[in-house]
Amino acid sequence: MPDAILRIALPSPLRRLFDYRAPPGVPRSALQPGARLRVPFGRRELIGILIEVTDHSEVPAGKLKPALQLLDAQSPLPPALFKLCLWTAQYYQHSLGDTLSWALPVLLRQGEPAEVRQERFWHLVDGAQLDDPRLSRAPRQREALQTIAQHPHGVAHQLLGQLQLNKESLGQLREKGLVRVEIRRHAVSERHLNWLAEPELPLNPEQRAAAEAVRTGFGHFNAFLLAGVTGSGKTEVYLQLIRETLEAGKQALVLIPEINLGPQTLARFERRFNARIALLHSGVNDRERLDAWLAARDGEADIIIGTRSALFTPMQRPGLIIIDEEHDASYKQQEGLRYHARDLAVVRAHQENIPILLGSATPSLESLHNAHSGRYAMLHLHQRAGGAQQPRFLRLDVKSRPLDSGISGPMQQAIAKTLAAGQQVLVFLNRRGFAPTLLCHDCGWLSECPRCDARMTVHQRSGELRCHHCGHVERQPSNCPKCNNVDLRPVGAGTERAEERLGILFPQVPVLRVDRDSTSRKEAMTMLFNTVQRGEPCILVGTQMLAKGHHFPRVTLVAILDADGGLFSADFRASERMAQLIVQVAGRAGRAEEPGKVIIQSHLADHPLLVQLTEQGYFAFAEQALSERRSAGLPPFCHLALLRAEAHKPGQAEGFLDEACSEAELLVSELKLSGIELLGPVPAPMERRAGRYRAQLLVQANARAPLHRLLSTWMLALEQMPSGRAVRWSLDVDPIDLF
Numbered sequence: 001m002p003d004a005i006l007r008i009a010l011p012s013p014l015r016r017l018f019d020y021r022a023p024p025g026v027p028r029s030a031l032q033p034g035a036r037l038r039v040p041f042g043r044r045e046l047i048g049i050l051i052e053v054t055d056h057s058e059v060p061a062g063k064l065k066p067a068l069q070l071l072d073a074q075s076p077l078p079p080a081l082f083k084l085c086l087w088t089a090q091y092y093q094h095s096l097g098d099t100l101s102w103a104l105p106v107l108l109r110q111g112e113p114a115e116v117r118q119e120r121f122w123h124l125v126d127g128a129q130l131d132d133p134r135l136s137r138a139p140r141q142r143e144a145l146q147t148i149a150q151h152p153h154g155v156a157h158q159l160l161g162q163l164q165l166n167k168e169s170l171g172q173l174r175e176k177g178l179v180r181v182e183i184r185r186h187a188v189s190e191r192h193l194n195w196l197a198e199p200e201l202p203l204n205p206e207q208r209a210a211a212e213a214v215r216t217g218f219g220h221f222n223a224f225l226l227a228g229v230t231g232s233g234k235t236e237v238y239l240q241l242i243r244e245t246l247e248a249g250k251q252a253l254v255l256i257p258e259i260n261l262g263p264q265t266l267a268r269f270e271r272r273f274n275a276r277i278a279l280l281h282s283g284v285n286d287r288e289r290l291d292a293w294l295a296a297r298d299g300e301a302d303i304i305i306g307t308r309s310a311l312f313t314p315m316q317r318p319g320l321i322i323i324d325e326e327h328d329a330s331y332k333q334q335e336g337l338r339y340h341a342r343d344l345a346v347v348r349a350h351q352e353n354i355p356i357l358l359g360s361a362t363p364s365l366e367s368l369h370n371a372h373s374g375r376y377a378m379l380h381l382h383q384r385a386g387g388a389q390q391p392r393f394l395r396l397d398v399k400s401r402p403l404d405s406g407i408s409g410p411m412q413q414a415i416a417k418t419l420a421a422g423q424q425v426l427v428f429l430n431r432r433g434f435a436p437t438l439l440c441h442d443c444g445w446l447s448e449c450p451r452c453d454a455r456m457t458v459h460q461r462s463g464e465l466r467c468h469h470c471g472h473v474e475r476q477p478s479n480c481p482k483c484n485n486v487d488l489r490p491v492g493a494g495t496e497r498a499e500e501r502l503g504i505l506f507p508q509v510p511v512l513r514v515d516r517d518s519t520s521r522k523e524a525m526t527m528l529f530n531t532v533q534r535g536e537p538c539i540l541v542g543t544q545m546l547a548k549g550h551h552f553p554r555v556t557l558v559a560i561l562d563a564d565g566g567l568f569s570a571d572f573r574a575s576e577r578m579a580q581l582i583v584q585v586a587g588r589a590g591r592a593e594e595p596g597k598v599i600i601q602s603h604l605a606d607h608p609l610l611v612q613l614t615e616q617g618y619f620a621f622a623e624q625a626l627s628e629r630r631s632a633g634l635p636p637f638c639h640l641a642l643l644r645a646e647a648h649k650p651g652q653a654e655g656f657l658d659e660a661c662s663e664a665e666l667l668v669s670e671l672k673l674s675g676i677e678l679l680g681p682v683p684a685p686m687e688r689r690a691g692r693y694r695a696q697l698l699v700q701a702n703a704r705a706p707l708h709r710l711l712s713t714w715m716l717a718l719e720q721m722p723s724g725r726a727v728r729w730s731l732d733v734d735p736i737d738l739f
Contacts, residue, residue, distance in 0.1 A: 004028045005057045006067060008037060008048035009097035011109065015715060017096070018048070019057040021066040028053065034075020034082050037067045038111060047071070047111050049100045076114035077103065078297065078314045084348050085312075091708070092733050093641075093715050094337050102337045103312040105290045116294050117287070121154030121182045122170060128178040144169040148179055195246045197274045201236050201385075210379040211237050215244060217355040217377075218319070223346055225326075225371045226359040227619075228381030230587020231388055234359045237381075238322050239272055241357065246275060246302055250319020250354075253304045255311060255341060257328035258545070259283045264529070265305055265324075273303065280306035280313060308333060308341040311348065318352045321345050326358035326367060327580055329736055338732045342367075361587055362580040362618050365626055369636040372626075391558065391589040391596035393614035397605035405501035406493030406561045406601075412505060414599055418557040419509055419537045423594060426552065427498060427541045428585045429561045432515045433457035434497045435490030438465065438476070442485035451691040458490045459517070460497070470690035498561065499541045506539060514542030547584035558589040558598045567607055570685055571738055572634055575609055576625055583618045633700075635734075639707050641699045642738065644684070645729040646692040653695040656723045657681030661697055663717050664710065673710055675702030685739050692728070698738070 007017045020039055022031060035050045045068065057064060075082065081103060089099040101109050108114055130149060135142040144165050148155055160167060173179045203211060214224050214237075228234045242252045256265055259281045266279050278292035278301035292313075295301040299316030306313065308331055323331070323342050331341040342358065349356035358367055358376070371378040384390060398408050406429065407415075415425050437455040438447035447456040449467040456465035456472070463476045479486055490497065499513040512528050532540060535554045540546060566578025582600065589596025602610060613621045630637050643660060645653035661678055668676050677700045684694035701707035715731065718724055 003055075003061075004031065005054045005064070006031065006037065006050055007052045007054060008039060008067070009051050009095075009100055010039070010041060010046050010048040011095075011097050011101035012041075012046075013095055013098060015093075015095045015719065017051055019059050019064055021064050023067045023070055026070050030070065030073065032072075032074050034077050034079075035070060035072040036076065036108070036111070036114075037071060038069040039067045040065050047109055048097060049075075049077075051096070071111055072114060076108055076297075078316075080318075080348075080352055081312065081314045083351060084344070087347060087351075088337070088339055088344060090712075092337060092339055093711050093731050099337055102309070105293045106286045107290045112290065114294065116298070116300075117291055119183070120157035122148055122157065122160075122165075123154045123180050123182055124149050125178055125180050132176070132178060134176055138169075138172070140166055141169045141173050145173055145178055148173075154182060195243055195273055195275060198271055200240055200243070200272075201233075203236065203240065204233070204383060204385070206381045206383060207233050207237050207385075210381060211240055213377060213379055214241055214355055214357055218244070218248065219353075220355075221350045221353050222355045223349065223370075223376045224355065224357045224379055225363055225367050225376040226357055226379045226381065227363050227368075227371075228359065228361060229384060229390065230361040230584065231384040232361070232381035233385035234324075234361075234381065235268070236385065238324070238357070238359070239269075241320060242269075242303060242322075243273070245319040246273070248319060250317045251296065251299070251302055251304065251315045252320045252322065253310070253313065253315060253318070253345075254306075254322045255324065255331070255345065256305065256307060257325045257330045259307060269303060269305065275302040276300060277303045277305060278313075280304065280310040282307070282309075311341045311345055315352075318354050320354060321349050321356040323356070323358045325360055327360045327362050327364040329577070332736045338730070338735075340734060340736070343734070362583045363622070365576055365622060365629065366636045368622055369626060389595045391586050391598045393586065394597065394599045395605040395610060395614055396599050396601050397603075398601050399603050399605075403493075404505075405497045407498065407501065407505075407559075408601055411559055411561075411599060411601060414557060414597075415502075415506065415539065415559060419506060419539070421556075422537055423556040424532065424535075424537060424552065424554040425539045425557045425559060426546060426555045426585070426588050427502065427539060427559045427561065428543075428546060429493065429495055429498055429541065430543050430565070430581070431457075431492075431494040431562075432468065432496075432517055432543060433466065433494035434460035434500075435494055436492040437490075439489050439491045440480035440483060440485055441487040441489050443480060443483040445480050445482040451688070453686050453688045457494065460490070460500070469686065493561070495541050495543060502539050502541060509536075510538045512538060512540050514540060514546050516543070516545070544581055544585075546588065547581055552588050554594075555588050556594045556596050558586050558596065560585060560598065560600045563600045563602045563610065564604055567604055567609060572629075572632075573737065576622075579609070579613050579618060579621050579625075582613060633702075639701045639704045640735055641701075641707060641711055642732040642735040643697040643699070643729065644694065644732065645681075645696070645727045646689075646694040647727040648692060650693050653693055653727050653729075654681050654683070656721070656727045656729065657695050657697045659721060659723050660714075660718055660729075663721070664697075664699065664714055667710055667713055667717070671709060671713070673706040676700070676706060676710060696738070 004022045006020045008020055010018055031053050033050055033052055036047050038045055039048050085099050085103050089096040130146055147163055147165055210226055226234055245252045269277055278296050280289055280292050296304045297314040304313050323345055326342050333339050346356055370376045401408050418425050435458040438458050447465050449456050449472050451472050452467055452469045454469050456467050459466050464473050465476055466473050495513055495515045499511050503511045532552055566574040586598040589598055645656050647653045664678055679698040681695050681697040684696050687694055
C-alpha cells in the first residue's frame with residue numbers, strides 16, 4: 001500500500017495546500033481531516049490543518065518531508081464550522097490555511113491541546129482532624145486546613161491567593177497526609193430547570209408581533225431584520241427569544257459591535273438568565289477565550305456573546321443567531337481575512353438551518369434592500385418602550401457665528417438650561433484629541449505627518465502630536481519648525497478641547513470624556529458609566545463610542561457639534577454613515593420620562609440630507625439613498641471587489657495594478673464574462689500612509705457569479721506575477737470603504 005500523503009492547509013497567504021508524509025509511527029486510520037499537525041516549513045515549524053489524505057502528490061516522493069507531530073485524534077473544528085471556513089476562504093478569495101487559522105483561538109493555533117483545562121483542587125483527606133497534634137506549633141498550617149475544610153467540593157488551585165492560602169503550608173499539610181490534590185476538569189455550573197433569574201418585561205403589541213414572527217421560524221433557516229427606533233426595546237425581544245431557545249435545549253450566539261458593550265451586555269444577560277454565558281472578544285485573555293470556545297463547542301455554554309470574531313465559535317446545539325446593531329462598520333474585518341461578520345452570520349445560519357435576527361435602529365442599505373427583495377422578513381418597532389417620546393431635532397446654523405472651542409453661543413445656553421433642570425447632556429464630536437492640527441500663525445506651517453498624507457492631531461494632555469492613521473507620535477513643538485516663530489495655534493476642536501472648555505464654562509458639574517484615549521485603561525468605561533447612571537447633572541463628551549447601544553435615562557439634550565463631515569466626502573457611503581451616526585447619537589436622548597432634544601450644529605443647516613433626516617426620519621433618508629444608488633449602479637445594486645497595493649517607492653503599486661488590470665481584461669474576454677467593469681488603477685484617497693505609497697483598482701460587476709468566476713482565476717495569476725513580489729497587495733471582496 002502506498003504511503004499516505006497528507007494535504008495540509010498552512011497559515012500562509014498562499015492560496016494552496018502543502019503535501020507532507022505522515023509523521024513516523026502514525027497509522028493512516030488516525031489521520032482525520034480537520035486535525036492539527038505540526039510541520040516543518042522552511043526554517044520554521046507551523047501548525048497546519050489536515051484537509052485530506054491521498055496516495056498521490058505532484059512533489060517527488062524524495063522531496064516530501066514528514067509531518068512532525070499529530071496534535072488531535074479528531075478535528076477541533078466541528079464539521080459545520082469547517083464547512084463555513086471553506087465557504088469563507090472561497091468567497092473572500094483568501095488562503096484556506098489562513099482562514100482556518102482565523103477560526104481557531106490563539107492557543108489552538110500555537111498547538112495547545114483542544115481540551116478543557118484540567119485544574120488542581122485541594123481537598124481534606126478523609127479522617128483528617130482539624131486539631132491534629134502535629135499542627136500545635138504550626139498556626140499557618142492549621143488555618144489553611146480549616147479553610148480547606150470549609151470547601152467540601154475542594155479549593156481550585158488558582159483561588160489560593162484570594163483565600164490567602166500559602167502554597168508552602170499546603171505542601172507541608174500534604175506531606176503530613178492531611179490534604180490531597182485532585183486533578184479534574186474546570187468546574188461547570190449546573191443547568192437550571194428555570195432559566196429566568198428575574199421576571200421578563202411585558203412586551204407591547206409591536207414587540208410581541210416581532211417575537212412571534214421569529215418564534216415561528218425556530219427549527220429552520222429564516223432571516224429577520226428588526227428595524228426598531230432607538231429605545232424601542234429590541235433587547236427585550238432578543239432576551240425573550242433567547243429564553244425560548246434555551247427552553248428548547250439549544251444555544252444562542254449574540255454578536256455585538258464593540259468590546260465596550262461587552263460588560264453591560266453580559267451584566268444584563270447574567271441578571272436575566274440562570275445560564276452559562278461565554279464572553280469572547282479581544283479583551284479576554286487567550287486562556288479564557290479558549291475555555292469559552294471549548295465550552296460552546298461541547299455544549300457547556302448556553303449563550304455566547306462576542307464581537308466580530310465570535311462568529312467562528314462552534315456550537316454543539318445551535319438554535320439562534322442575533323446580530324445587534326447590524327449596520328455597524330466594525331463587523332467588517334479590515335485586514336488579513338477581510339470578512340463581514342454580519343454577512344457570514346447569515347451564511348452560517350443558512351448552513352446550520354437556524355433563524356438569524358439582525359437588529360438596528362438604522363439598518364444598513366444592504367439589509368434594507370434584502371428586506372425589500374424578500375430575502376429578509378422585515379419587522380418594525382415604531383414606538384419607544386415605556387411610552388418614552390422620540391427626541392425633537394433642531395438644526396442650528398452656525399454660519400458667521402463665533403465658535404468657542406467648537407461650541408456656539410445658543411448651544412452653550414441650551415446646555416446651561418438642561419443642567420439647571422437637573423438633567424444630563426451628551427456632547428458628540430467625532431474627533432479625538434485637542435485639535436485636528438497645529439498651525440503657525442506667522443508662516444502657515446501645519447503639523448503634517450512625516451509618514452502619511454495627513455495632519456497630526458494635537459493631544460494637549462500629553463503634549464504630543466499624534467497621527468491617527470499610522471500611530472506616529474512626536475513632542476508638540478514650542479517653536480515653528482519652519483520659521484522658528486512661537487505663535488503656534490491649535491486649529492479646530494477635538495473631544496479633549498471640548499472637554500476642557502466645557503469644564504471652564506460649567507465648573508459645577510463633572511465633564512466626562514468618552515473616546516479611545518480616555519477609555520483605554522481596563523474598567524475606565526465602567527467607572528465613567530457608573531457616574532452617569534447615578535443620574536446627577538453631568539456632561540458626557542465623546543466620539544462614536546457613545547452612539548452604540550448605551551442607555552442613559554437622564555440625558556435629555558444631545559449636542560452634535562459638527563454634522564458636516566459626511567456631506568461632501570469622496571466615499572459614496574459617507575452620507576449613510578453620517579445619517580446612522582446622527583440617529584444613533586440622538587437616540588441616547590429622552591429614553592425615560594423627560595422628553596429629549598437634539599441640536600445639530602452645521603454650516604449647511606439647509607442641506608437636503610439634513611433636512612430630510614431631521615424632519616422625515618432615517619427611513620425616508622434610506623429610501624431616497626437607495627433610489628440614488630440604484631440610478632448610479634452602486635451597491636447594493638452592484639457588486640464590488642477592491643484590489644489594493646502599497647510599496648515603498650512611488651509608482652511601484654500602480655505598476656503592479658496596471659499589469660493586474662491588463663490580466664483581468666484578458667480573463668474577462670477569455671471567460672466571456674459580461675457586466676464587469678474595471679475602474680483604475682488610481683492612487684488611494686490617502687496616497688501615502690505609514691511611509692508606503694498606496695493605489696487601488698476597483699472591479700464592479702452587475703452580478704455576483706461572473707465577478708467570483710473572474711476573481712478565482714485572477715488571484716492565481718496575480719500570485720505568479722513577478723511585479724507582485726515587490727509590493728504588498730490584498731483583495732477586499734465587498735469593501736465597505738474605498739480607502
